[in-house]
Amino acid sequence: xxxxxxxxxxxxxxxxxxxxxxxxxxxxxxxxxxxxxxxxxxxxxxxxxxxxxxxxxxxxxxxxxxxxxxxxxxxxxxxxxxxxxxxxxxxxxxxxxxxxxxxxxxxxxxxxxxxxxxxxxxxxxxxxxxxxxxxxxxxxxxxxxxxxxxxxxxxxxxxxxxxxxxxxxxxxxxxxxxxxxxxxxxxxxxxxxxxxxxxxxxxxxxxxxxxxxxxxxxxxxxxxxxxxxxxxxxxxxxxxxxxxxxxxxxxxxxxxxxxxxxxxxxxxxxxxxxxxxxxxxxxxxxxxxxxxxxxxxxxxxxxxxxxx
Amino acid sequence: xxxxxxxxxxxxxxxxxxxxxxxxxxxxxxxxxxxxxxxxxxxxxxxxxxxxxxxxxxxxxxxxxxxxxxxxxxxxxxxxxxxxxxxxxxxxxxxxxxxxxxxxxxxxxxxxxxxxxxxxxxxxxxxxxxxxxxxxxxxxxxxxxxxxxxxxxxxxxxxxxxxxxxxxxxxxxxxxxxxxxxxxxxxxxxxxxxxxxxxxxxxxxxxxxxxxxxxxxxxxxxxxxxxxxxxxxxxxxxxxxxxxxxxxxxxxxxxxxxxxxxxxxxxxxxxxxxxxxxxxxxxxxxxxxxxxxxxxxxxxxxxxxxxxxxxxxxxxxxxxxxxxxxxxxxxxxxxxxxxxxxxxxxxxxxxxxxxxxxxxxxxxxxxxxxxxxxxxxxxxxxxxxxxxxxxxxxxxxxxxxxxxxxxxxxxxxxxxxxxxxxxxxxxxxxxxxxxxxxxxxxxxxxxxxxxxxxxxxxxxxxxxxxxxxxxxxxxxxxxxxxxxxxxxxxxxxxxxxxxxxxxxxxxxxxxxxx
Numbered sequence: 001x002x003x004x005x006x007x008x009x010x011x012x013x014x015x016x017x018x019x020x021x022x023x024x025x026x027x028x029x030x031x032x033x034x035x036x037x038x039x040x041x042x043x044x045x046x047x048x049x050x051x052x053x054x055x056x057x058x059x060x061x062x063x064x065x066x067x068x069x070x071x072x073x074x075x076x077x078x079x080x081x082x083x084x085x086x087x088x089x090x091x092x093x094x095x096x097x098x099x100x101x102x103x104x105x106x107x108x109x110x111x112x113x114x115x116x117x118x119x120x121x122x123x124x125x126x127x128x129x130x131x132x133x134x135x136x137x138x139x140x141x142x143x144x145x146x147x148x149x150x151x152x153x154x155x156x157x158x159x160x161x162x163x164x165x166x167x168x169x170x171x172x173x174x175x176x177x178x179x180x181x182x183x184x185x186x187x188x189x190x191x192x193x194x195x196x197x198x199x200x201x202x203x204x205x206x207x208x209x210x211x212x213x214x215x216x217x218x219x220x221x222x223x224x225x226x227x228x229x230x231x232x233x234x235x236x237x238x239x240x241x242x243x244x245x246x247x248x249x250x251x252x253x254x255x256x257x258x259x260x261x262x263x264x265x266x267x268x269x270x271x272x273x274x275x276x277x278x279x280x281x282x283x284x285x286x287x288x289x290x291x292x293x294x295x296x297x298x299x300x301x302x303x304x305x306x307x308x
Numbered sequence: 309x310x311x312x313x314x315x316x317x318x319x320x321x322x323x324x325x326x327x328x329x330x331x332x333x334x335x336x337x338x339x340x341x342x343x344x345x346x347x348x349x350x351x352x353x354x355x356x357x358x359x360x361x362x363x364x365x366x367x368x369x370x371x372x373x374x375x376x377x378x379x380x381x382x383x384x385x386x387x388x389x390x391x392x393x394x395x396x397x398x399x400x401x402x403x404x405x406x407x408x409x410x411x412x413x414x415x416x417x418x419x420x421x422x423x424x425x426x427x428x429x430x431x432x433x434x435x436x437x438x439x440x441x442x443x444x445x446x447x448x449x450x451x452x453x454x455x456x457x458x459x460x461x462x463x464x465x466x467x468x469x470x471x472x473x474x475x476x477x478x479x480x481x482x483x484x485x486x487x488x489x490x491x492x493x494x495x496x497x498x499x500x501x502x503x504x505x506x507x508x509x510x511x512x513x514x515x516x517x518x519x520x521x522x523x524x525x526x527x528x529x530x531x532x533x534x535x536x537x538x539x540x541x542x543x544x545x546x547x548x549x550x551x552x553x554x555x556x557x558x559x560x561x562x563x564x565x566x567x568x569x570x571x572x573x574x575x576x577x578x579x580x581x582x583x584x585x586x587x588x589x590x591x592x593x594x595x596x597x598x599x600x601x602x603x604x605x606x607x608x609x610x611x612x613x614x615x616x617x618x619x620x621x622x623x624x625x626x627x628x629x630x631x632x633x634x635x636x637x638x639x640x641x642x643x644x645x646x647x648x649x650x651x652x653x654x655x656x657x658x659x660x661x662x663x664x665x666x667x668x669x670x671x672x673x674x675x676x677x678x679x680x681x682x683x684x685x686x687x688x689x690x691x692x693x694x695x696x697x698x699x700x701x702x703x704x705x706x707x708x709x710x711x712x713x714x715x716x717x718x719x720x721x722x723x724x725x726x727x728x729x730x731x732x733x734x735x736x737x738x739x740x741x742x743x744x745x746x747x748x749x750x751x752x753x754x755x756x757x758x759x760x761x762x763x764x765x766x767x768x769x770x771x772x773x774x775x776x777x778x779x780x781x782x783x784x785x786x787x788x789x790x791x792x793x794x795x796x797x798x799x800x801x802x803x804x805x806x807x808x809x810x811x812x813x814x815x816x817x818x819x820x821x822x
Binding site: 035038084087092095099158167254256258262269 | 354356493496511512513514515537538539540541543544547548550551553701702703704706707709710
């Protein structure tokens with residue numbers, strides 16, 4: 001693998017730039033959104049008290065100075081102290097990260113494991129009742145709001161059918177409904193994309209050749225079709241991970257799942273800058289790492305990507 | 309000081325009648341008793357702090373009033389009873405003596421003494437401690453602890469409400485020795501009190517685990533463990549109750565009552581909230597500086613319809629600035645009137661020329677605020693008011709509240725933390741108070757005199773006069789006194805407090821056993 005080092009360093013540089021941009025945007029947006037101090041103090045606190053707290057939190061300094069301090073601290077891995085919890089922001093976020101990873105990864109694998117076979121089957125049996133039914137369900141999955149799906153699942157599968165608990169984190173049963181809710185959109189997208197990618201490959205000349213030389217259908221699909229259809233599928237799947245992180249905000253609230261999505265929303269209401277910055281930063285790191293892994297996968301799946 | 313079973317049943321019956329709690333056919337009797345030893349409660353938000361002197365938020369105080377005790381406490385019927393103080397005596401106009409219970413221990417085994425009381429109360433207003441309850445005990449001059457079981461409090465002036473003040477937030481007694489050894493952060497992470505439940509563990513945004521205190525002086529509560537879950541969305545919270553995953557849910561909105569009552573194994577229990585939902589008025593801003601305009605605005609609000617339609621009957625129409633159930637509430641005063649013709653007439657007399665009047669509403673700062681704003685806006689339009697509804701976010705409201713920069717009227721929920729007009733209208737509307745937008749010399753004179761008098765007859769007269777002045781000037785437009793509703797499994801017997809204190813004690817909570 002001759003081109004691996006430049007390939008890696010280029011990707012790494014891009015990742016760093018993306019992280020810097022993300023943190024800067026969050027820094028600016030949070031400061032545009034209002035002063036956290038009135039929310040931290042009782043309504044009748046005197047002005048002297050407000051000034052003291054502003055000074056304690058460093059909010060009395062000019063924005064560029066705050067920004068410089070912020071960047072310097074981030075490089076050292078220090079996201080400041082949570083205004084609300086009064087402990088280091090990173091340790092607050094770390095406490096919530098496990099729950100989000102558990103939910104996100106379950107939803108992700110659940111979506112991928114269902115969606116790829118469904119998409120493949122739909123493509124191979126295209127325009128049959130099976131195909132139409134699968135794609136119809138996928139359309140609903142893609143268009144139904146997460147909030148609505150979550151409540152619907154609770155009503156049907158928990159209250160009526162009594163299969164799963166309504167909310168909260170616990171054993172595997174608690175995971176099923178939130179993972180289905182969170183994974184629905186991703187599952188639908190992957191299934192639809194898999195179907196079209198496979199259809200395209202099935203029309204390619206080399207498939208006709210494979211069939212012509214007398215290969216069985218299983219071989220045609222497993223060896224020639226899937227591998228070639230994999231690149232767009234892997235791409236969309238990786239990108240969907242970002243959607244999952246976004247969807248976690250709503251899903252975690254509906255199912256009272258103690259993850260970083262819910263933490264982020266609550267921290268925005270509390271104007272807890274350090275926690276919001278840390279949460280977004282970590283979500284961005286996750287997303288970038290996944291994309292980085294996908295880039296590496298490309299290299300493995302398609303040798304042309306290593307040089308291109 | 310204990311409550312008899314008959315009294316409790318009477319209270320429950322009254323509550324049932326007041327709340328029109330429907331009784332469901334007895335065929336589901338199997339679901340109406342339980343052998344559970346674990347009580348699970350779901351509330352609408354997570355706890356943020358355990359240190360009782362660093363939070364006044366309802367999600368926090370529900371638990372701090374169970375982990376900790378106060379010298380005095382309040383029963384669900386609103387009366388004061390003894391907490392950690394066995395005996396309370398007003399010895400002179402400014403001198404109170406408290407005889408403390410013997411043999412009480414903190415959850416870590418340390419004995420409870422007068423030193424803890426002195427430390428706790430002084431901590432609340434110690435400028436270096438920077439607590440969130442620094443304004444609660446400003447009437448205290450000094451605290452003596454002559455022996456381990458006696459506390460003497462000297463007030464700066466006569467304070468008729470000291471005993472009531474001690475029953476609410478700020479008054480929770482914390483352990484001096486333990487707190488000094490672990491520091492504020494250590495104490496907040498592992499709180500230790502004398503209350504009926506003790507802290508076991510807390511996973512943020514997931515669950516708080518408490519266990520019952522077998523040595524509790526008021527008797528061990530009827531469970532071994534108490535789990536508190538945070539379920540922020542209403543619909544999943546109600547679903548968790550209907551499915552039997554939780555035993556009690558808090559903050560049940562009025563539109564969900566039917567679902568809970570219609571379910572067979574669950575029911576609604578409510579207490580008339582110790583406070584009012586009002587549109588507070590920035591009376592400095594024309595045309596709201598004109599009393600006639602404010603009288604017209606009040607007359608134009610059809611409160612009966614708001615209670616009936618938006619609240620499904622779960623509230624009452626206020627008759628003034630004093631909440632029903634508080635000291636000096638006047639039951640003879642008629643509920644605030646709805647009279648659109650008279651409203652038009654007074655608007656005309658006021659010389660109102662169609663200036664914009666703003667309702668700056670929040671969404672869910674108080675329950676139903678946005679819906680009520682829209683309803684009231686259309687009622688005001690009907691009498692010819694040029695009204696504009698603007699939605700503001702909580703933090704914007706907090707800022708405007710601090711800067712006193714509201715453009716018109718805004719939602720507020722004056723809560724009678726002391727069960728008395730002093731802790732409610734006078735605290736908020738008095739000179740320098742958070743809602744000081746309007747002054748009237750006579751009102752101020754009476755409010756001050758009542759604050760420092762221990763003569764209840766005099767205070768009653770003062771508040772009657774203040775109510776009269778209030779109803780001419782409307783510094784608030786009271787809209788509703790709502791019920792604070794809870795959803796319960798039918799096997800739970802629980803009488804809630806009129807505020808959000810949520811004290812669980814032997815006299816107001818038990819599981820119905822087979």
